[in-house]
Amino acid sequence: MYVDSDSKSGDSAKGVSVRIEKLNKSFGDHHVLKDIDLDIRAGETFSIIGPSGTGKSILLRHIIRLETPDSGQIFVNDEPVFAGERVLPCSFRSSMVFQSSALFNSLTVGENVGLWLREHRICPEPRIRGIIAEKLAIVGLEGKEGLRTSELSGGMKKRVAIARSLAMEPDLVLYDEPTAELDPVTTDELAETIVSLRARTGNTTIIVTHDLNFALYLSDRIAMMHQGEIIEVGTPAQIRASGNPVVQRFIRTTTKGIQGA
Numbered sequence: 001m002y003v004d005s006d007s008k009s010g011d012s013a014k015g016v017s018v019r020i021e022k023l024n025k026s027f028g029d030h031h032v033l034k035d036i037d038l039d040i041r042a043g044e045t046f047s048i049i050g051p052s053g054t055g056k057s058i059l060l061r062h063i064i065r066l067e068t069p070d071s072g073q074i075f076v077n078d079e080p081v082f083a084g085e086r087v088l089p090c091s092f093r094s095s096m097v098f099q100s101s102a103l104f105n106s107l108t109v110g111e112n113v114g115l116w117l118r119e120h121r122i123c124p125e126p127r128i129r130g131i132i133a134e135k136l137a138i139v140g141l142e143g144k145e146g147l148r149t150s151e152l153s154g155g156m157k158k159r160v161a162i163a164r165s166l167a168m169e170p171d172l173v174l175y176d177e178p179t180a181e182l183d184p185v186t187t188d189e190l191a192e193t194i195v196s197l198r199a200r201t202g203n204t205t206i207i208v209t210h211d212l213n214f215a216l217y218l219s220d221r222i223a224m225m226h227q228g229e230i231i232e233v234g235t236p237a238q239i240r241a242s243g244n245p246v247v248q249r250f251i252r253t254t255t256k257g258i259q260g261a
Helices: 056-063 109-113 115-119 125-138 154-166 184-201 212-218 236-240 245-254
Strands: 018-027 030-040 045-049 071-076 094-097 172-176 204-209 221-226 229-234
Touching (some): 030 229, 045 056, 045 184, 056 204, 094 154, 109 125, 109 154, 115 125, 125 184, 154 184, 184 204, 184 212, 204 212, 212 245, 221 236, 221 245, 236 245
Parallel strands (some): 045 204, 094 172, 172 204
Antiparallel strands (some): 018 030, 221 229
């Protein structure tokens, strides 16, 4: 999924800062996001952790501009994103890798990766094919353009979705539960892919996950959500050492039985 800017055309990716101030969102009587404050640095890999139902994915949908807040604001590179219920024009590109990967079964791997480029006529066809090959190689799927999505494993689908997001040179990449339905080996491979992408692209990465070990391994900083609120922000070491009993209970629950966790 892509969210394009109004002014950017073919520039290389760069990281953007994301600042969230007093963000609130309710659905009926359910107050999902409660005065959310976050400051995510340009080029940072930032994870938002917590159990299911805490508002993590709803927060991500606000950052990607698929939801508008009841109150509060999000700033990207100090530019406001919302004006009431209206989404403002922006000067950055963002893409989202969904939990389900959201690939089109009727298209090949190459066609999925190149979809946005072709729809927006970004560059000539030979260049599009080159970009497709380049992005697939980055995620370890060199030469797989002709495969059908039905032929892919869960881990391969995730990597195709990442390659598709990279094809537009986003400044901001968001992942919604990227390890869902993946086995431990594939999860480790995906973590290595995301870590290597940070070094290659320089973009800002925001990950929503309930997988604490995944977040601890690849994040510069982590925020924990609980009942719609941010209750702790820090480096992986700071999260591990947190004195907050809710954070410690989450750590004990999610790392139970894992040696050295």
